[in-house]
Amino acid sequence: MKRLMMAVLSVAVLWTTARTWAADEPLTDVQQIVDKANVVAYYQGDDGKALVEMKITDKDGQVRERRFVILRKDQADGGDQKYFVYFQRPADVRRMTYMVHKHAAIDKDDDRWLYLPSLDLIKRIAAGDKRTSFVGSHFLYEDVSGRSLAEDTHELVETTEQHYVVKNTPKKPDTVEFGYFTVVIDRKTFVPMKMEFYDKNDTLYRVIESKKVEKIQDFYTVTESVVRDLKSGGKTEMRFTDVQYNLGLDDSLFSERYLRRPPREAMR
Amino acid sequence: MRGAAWAWMAAIVLLGAPAAAAQDAAGDGAAVEEQSLWEDLFGPTDWALHGFYEVRAGYRTRKDPYQKDMSLMETRLQVDIDGYTDWADLKFKGDVYGDLVDEQGHFDLREANIFFRPGDAIDVKIGRQILTWGTGDLIFINDLFPKDWQAFFIGRDTEYLKAPSDAAKISVFSDAVNVDFVYTPQFDSDRHVTGERLSYWDANVQRLAGQDRIVHTDKPDRWFRDDEFAVRMYKNVDNVELAVYGYWGYWKSPAGQSASGAALFPDLNVYGASVRGTIGEGIGNVEVGYYDSDDDPGGDDGRIDNSQLRFLVGYTQEMAKDFTAGVQYYIEHMMDYSAYRASLMGGRARDQNRHVVTLRLTQLMMNQNLRLSLFTYYSPSDEDAYMRPNLHYKATDNLALELGANVFFGDEPHTFFAQFQNDTNIYAAVRYTF
Numbered sequence: 001m002k003r004l005m006m007a008v009l010s011v012a013v014l015w016t017t018a019r020t021w022a023a024d025e026p027l028t029d030v031q032q033i034v035d036k037a038n039v040v041a042y043y044q045g046d047d048g049k050a051l052v053e054m055k056i057t058d059k060d061g062q063v064r065e066r067r068f069v070i071l072r073k074d075q076a077d078g079g080d081q082k083y084f085v086y087f088q089r090p091a092d093v094r095r096m097t098y099m100v101h102k103h104a105a106i107d108k109d110d111d112r113w114l115y116l117p118s119l120d121l122i123k124r125i126a127a128g129d130k131r132t133s134f135v136g137s138h139f140l141y142e143d144v145s146g147r148s149l150a151e152d153t154h155e156l157v158e159t160t161e162q163h164y165v166v167k168n169t170p171k172k173p174d175t176v177e178f179g180y181f182t183v184v185i186d187r188k189t190f191v192p193m194k195m196e197f198y199d200k201n202d203t204l205y206r207v208i209e210s211k212k213v214e215k216i217q218d219f220y221t222v223t224e225s226v227v228r229d230l231k232s233g234g235k236t237e238m239r240f241t242d243v244q245y246n247l248g249l250d251d252s253l254f255s256e257r258y259l260r261r262p263p264r265e266a267m268r
Numbered sequence: 269m270r271g272a273a274w275a276w277m278a279a280i281v282l283l284g285a286p287a288a289a290a291q292d293a294a295g296d297g298a299a300v301e302e303q304s305l306w307e308d309l310f311g312p313t314d315w316a317l318h319g320f321y322e323v324r325a326g327y328r329t330r331k332d333p334y335q336k337d338m339s340l341m342e343t344r345l346q347v348d349i350d351g352y353t354d355w356a357d358l359k360f361k362g363d364v365y366g367d368l369v370d371e372q373g374h375f376d377l378r379e380a381n382i383f384f385r386p387g388d389a390i391d392v393k394i395g396r397q398i399l400t401w402g403t404g405d406l407i408f409i410n411d412l413f414p415k416d417w418q419a420f421f422i423g424r425d426t427e428y429l430k431a432p433s434d435a436a437k438i439s440v441f442s443d444a445v446n447v448d449f450v451y452t453p454q455f456d457s458d459r460h461v462t463g464e465r466l467s468y469w470d471a472n473v474q475r476l477a478g479q480d481r482i483v484h485t486d487k488p489d490r491w492f493r494d495d496e497f498a499v500r501m502y503k504n505v506d507n508v509e510l511a512v513y514g515y516w517g518y519w520k521s522p523a524g525q526s527a528s529g530a531a532l533f534p535d536l537n538v539y540g541a542s543v544r545g546t547i548g549e550g551i552g553n554v555e556v557g558y559y560d561s562d563d564d565p566g567g568d569d570g571r572i573d574n575s576q577l578r579f580l581v582g583y584t585q586e587m588a589k590d591f592t593a594g595v596q597y598y599i600e601h602m603m604d605y606s607a608y609r610a611s612l613m614g615g616r617a618r619d620q621n622r623h624v625v626t627l628r629l630t631q632l633m634m635n636q637n638l639r640l641s642l643f644t645y646y647s648p649s650d651e652d653a654y655m656r657p658n659l660h661y662k663a664t665d666n667l668a669l670e671l672g673a674n675v676f677f678g679d680e681p682h683t684f685f686a687q688f689q690n691d692t693n694i695y696a697a698v699r700y701t702f
Contacts, residue, residue: 058635064665090665091318091701101507109546111507118427120400124509126550128586136636234635255504257441261383261391267352 026164026187030156033164033185034149039077040190042146044219045245047073049266053239056137059232065089066135069266073249079104082254083145086266097266099259106150115259122259131176138227138236143208162187178206189213189220205230217245310353319346319702326423326695329673334467334478339422339693341368346378356384359395369465378432391439398430399437399450401500401513403542403553405628406643407598409578410513410540410557412498412520413450416459421466421674421688423695431459435496445503452496452517455488457533460521461688469687471615472529476681476690486530488518508545513538513557523573524563534572535562550585567604570611575603582626590632598624616682623649637662645685652678652686670697 027033054066067089073082085098101111109127116123130142151170158165164187169180179202184194191213197206212224221243228235253263306313326340344365351358361379366372381395402411406429419428435452460483461468467478488494496517503510515538522531540557557578564572578601584594602608605620625648630641643656658672673694678686 056635062664064637091320092662092665092668094318109549111546118398119430120398122400124544124551124553124584126584126586126592127546128592129589132589133636252441256502256509257391257439257446261357264352 026159028156030154030166033156033190034154034166034168034183035078036190037166037183037185037192038146038149040220041192041222043074043077043081044221045074045217047071047247047249048243048245049247049249050240050244051242053241054135054137054139055237055239056234057236058234059229064136066137068135071249071253071263071266073251073254078149081145082251084254084258084262084266086262097259097262099254100145101254102145104148106148110145113256113259120260122256137238138229138234139208139238143227157182159187163193173200186213191220191222214243216243219245310351310356310358312353313358314352316350316352318348318350320699321345321702322425322697322699324424324695324697326693328690329692329694330690332467332478332690334463334476334480335465335690336369338369339465339691340424340695342366356382358382359397389441391437391441393437394435396432396434397437399433399435400430401448401511403509403544403555403582404580404598405582405584405594405596405626406645407580407596407624407626409555409580410500410511410515410538410542412496412515412517412536412538414456414458414520417461417521418459418465421461421691423672423674423693425670425697425699431456445501448498448500448502450496450498452498454491455494455496455518455533457485457487457518458520466688466691469682471682472525474615474682476687478690483522483531484529485522485533486526487533494518508543511542513540513542515539519561519573523561524569525571527571532572534564536560537562540578547583548585550583553580553582555580567602567607568611570608570613574605574608577601577603584628590636592628592630594626594628596624596626598626600624616680619649621649622684623647634661647683647685650678650683650686651680652676652683654685654688666701668697668699668701670699671695 049069049071052068052070056064056066058064067087069086069088071084075081081102083100083102087093087096087098095117097115099113103110112125112127114123114125115121128141130147131140133139134141134144151172152168153171155167155169156164157167164185166183166185167180168183170176170178173179177199178197179200181195181197183192185192191210193210195208196204199205206227206229208225208227210222210225212222214221214223221240223240223243224238226235226237322344324340324342324344326338328335328337328339342365344363346361346363349360359379359381363376363378365374365376367374377396379396379398381393381397383391383393385391399413400411402408408415413433414431416428416431420426433450433452433456434454435450438449440447462483463478463481467476470477470481473481496515498517499514501512515536517536518533519536520533522533523536524532524534526532537560538557539560540555542553542555544551544553546552559576559578561573561575563569564574567574578599580596580598582594582596584592586592600622602618602620609617625646626644628641628643630639632639639660641658641660645654647653653676655675656672657675659670661669663669673692675692676685676688678689680686681689
């Protein structure tokens, strides 16, 4: 009996140790790493909500602010998503709503709508260059909604005690302003901690850093980040508060009805 | 205290002015009482107060014998109050402005309405409201809600192109189709060109006219009899937006003349449809509407506008980073042209088809704080044009500067845009938003 106990115990210990050991064993498949990081960065939970505040500082030190509520619902991890953005500040864009049906397929453009309350007008926005500023900040549309992994080739260039460093090179270099970018990914949480963009002359010109990561409802969440434009000297700080996941948002929220009159969840 | 004061202001609008008089007489005690009446009706309410203060000035670039040289000179305060209760959203938005062109003070109540969701699939909005639907860009076929062409042409903010409706809008949603019903109990016409601020082609005297010949109208205005009814059924199929429309009411701007010379708003019914979706890298839209001029079914009444078929096709695409171009082709086709020609009582005949091409160019610069835009209407059949260049700069989050112009061209003064050539103006504005 005692022998059996010992056997069971040692198997259990071994198994646990093996598991722990396996978890510490760094991944070597770069696709697996970027897939995980992509889900952590953009697809936490089935849906989510956050109050987002941006502080945009231009090269002359002038500060502008943005505040909006963002709702998101995933169709599938790494797949299509629906976004709803309700602006609160500045006052001239207050109550404007912006809706995106994001398509993960590389050859399918996102569908975007903008509602202007003073005209009661729904404008459909032509799919644009995704590397255009998002709401006038130093964050680009693509930083906020996620760059399709299929756009780049990925190379694991370094594995440290805490991080993976992945180099991403665009498959179609003429469609983007950068030459390549590197992402430092936390080995434990898979949160991208730092992104560094190099221009076509291999000069670093743009850095996005995660300044604060919090565990919210078991999901690691970047609640403070900053993007710096090293060429102009401008930066945008972004802060997420009131973050909630798995609210059970219905698909019908992402429709014309709620674009014209957002759900209370979005307005508060 | 300030919140309570604003709550009170909105209460005046929504519950009626008599209560206000009582409050004034009785002082604070009554205010407490009224506050609880408010609570009984709406429950706890969160208020938000916003608005802007604006100075806007404009000048005619051509001498107009019938108008002042100054086309715009106004200071405006817009107050925008939102109230959120457990079951309803309340909205009040009003403009107070002093106008040096007509030397008067004005109050323009833009919105005063209540919105609620009585069921999972029903939205209701009742009161004064801005209403828009359809797919055109500054061309309206199935959107028969009132427009303020005067504000548009003299260079007020584009927001003012939409004039408010006093209406009830009921929206019903289902998987099969969504339906909007809008009932306007008393006809809301456009704020059309009257000669007071803008000169126009007066067909009666066959020349340009302005303050010397102010348009007098005979407008249908009986409550619940001279009413308007508009409906839209729409559905989104894989992000292709399909809609059909119906309207039963009146021509929104004068489209006829009585024997005594008053401008009329004859009966009009409109039936139409639209499609909007992604085409290639841009957005394409098609819209059509049949304008049934119900008081002139055969088209042989020379005093009333003919029935028309209106058609629009448009395409918008981002051409480069932060640079967008949009084109539209639009046609108005008169249905009973030979009857119209036969009934014409002198003056120049219109063409059977009026063709218009529009081009919108928008460039964003300086972190999207500077917007340069140019909207052009050009009619190859009338050989006239209307250009709207505009520069909008956000100096700070609260302060915006604007510079623009309304430029009208044309050889024949009786055509649609050419008639306004003496109204060509440049304008500038400073707006502080809070």
